[in-house]
Amino acid sequence: MDILKINNLFASYGDKEVLKDLSMNIKKNKITAIIGPSGCGKSTLLTALNLMIEENGGNFAGEILFKDKDILSYEKNDIRRMIGIVFQKPTPFPFSIYKNLTYAPIYYGTKDKKELNNIVKATLKEAGLFHEINEDLNMLATKLSGGQQQRLCIARALTVKPEVLLLDEPCSALDIKNTQNIEEMLLKFSQDYTIIIVTHNLAQAKRISDYTAFILDGELIEYEETEEMFTNPKDRRTKEYIEGIYG
Numbered sequence: 422m423d424i425l426k427i428n429n430l431f432a433s434y435g436d437k438e439v440l441k442d443l444s445m446n447i448k449k450n451k452i453t454a455i456i457g458p459s460g461c462g463k464s465t466l467l468t469a470l471n472l473m474i475e476e477n478g479g480n481f482a483g484e485i486l487f488k489d490k491d492i493l494s495y496e497k498n499d500i501r502r503m504i505g506i507v508f509q510k511p512t513p514f515p516f517s518i519y520k521n522l523t524y525a526p527i528y529y530g531t532k533d534k535k536e537l538n539n540i541v542k543a544t545l546k547e548a549g550l551f552h553e554i555n556e557d558l559n560m561l562a563t564k565l566s567g568g569q570q571q572r573l574c575i576a577r578a579l580t581v582k583p584e585v586l587l588l589d590e591p592c593s594a595l596d597i598k599n600t601q602n603i604e605e606m607l608l609k610f611s612q613d614y615t616i617i618i619v620t621h622n623l624a625q626a627k628r629i630s631d632y633t634a635f636i637l638d639g640e641l642i643e644y645e646e647t648e649e650m651f652t653n654p655k656d657r658r659t660k661e662y663i664e665g666i667y668g
């Protein structure tokens with residue numbers, strides 16, 4: 422099933438056109454990697470998908486369907502809850518771990534203390550952090566290591582049970598061990614979530630994604646099963662990019 426359908430998407434900031442007539446469908450419960458050189462519009466695409474683009478001073482034309490309904494027909498808050506986003510740089514709130522993980526559920530109306538505790542516990546487990554920090558939920562989140570902070574940010578995105586998780590280069594500030602932790606976690610997640618991950622790391626796209634989309638200068642050049650894309654790219658530009666000729 423295609424959880425997101427993107428039809429003829431154009432995106433711009435003022436008169437700068439960034440995405441040009443991009444159409445692609447995103448498969449539910451799969452990992453889709455978005456690759457392409459710096460500035461080609463990857464982050465812009467992610468922010469269009471959860472309507473954050475307007476907050477960044479941009480706008481889009483074309484159609485985005487989420488579960489076959491126009492994304493603009495949903496409440497913005499509901500879209501942000503159902504389509505979570507995690508950025509490149511870990512951005513924990515400067516509060517305790519506990520408060521980081523209860524912030525969004527409280528915002529969305531969960532009041533029961535026991536339920537909040539359960540959410541904290543479950544998402545820490547999902548993010549593989551439970552055993553590392555269980556003892557110290559009152560610890561300031563910004564005191565965690567970089568890799569732990571990023572896993573906390575992913576856990577935080579999970580606290581409101583999103584259906585889609587948008588990850589914008591979540592590992593680029595992390596070392597190999599932390600990257601491995603996150604990759605293992607994402608592979609497990611795909612049973613419950615649809616993941617769209619922007620990555621500069623082609624080996625990472627190969628390791629974890631089911632589908633890969635290659636964007637160049639705002640245009641979708643090729644979108645294929647990952648295995649096929651990396652072994653048998655159809656477009657010369659894809660071939661050149663994955664062979665490291667530019668980007």
Ligand SMILES: Nc1ncnc2c1ncn2[C@@H]1O[C@H](COP(=O)(O)OP(=O)(O)OP(=O)(O)O)[C@@H](O)[C@H]1O
Pocket residue numbers: 434437439457458459460461462463464465466477478479
């Ligand atoms: N808030 C903004 N206001 C104006 N222009 C922007 C804004 N955000 C991005 N752009 C421009 O849009 C283009 C695409 O940017 P975007 O951040 O989507 O690229 P990207 O593929 O994510 O790049 P990178 O790999 O470096 O993160 C760039 O030319 C960038 O300068």
Ligand SMILES: [Mg+2]
Pocket residue numbers: 463464465589
């Ligand atoms: Mg980006």
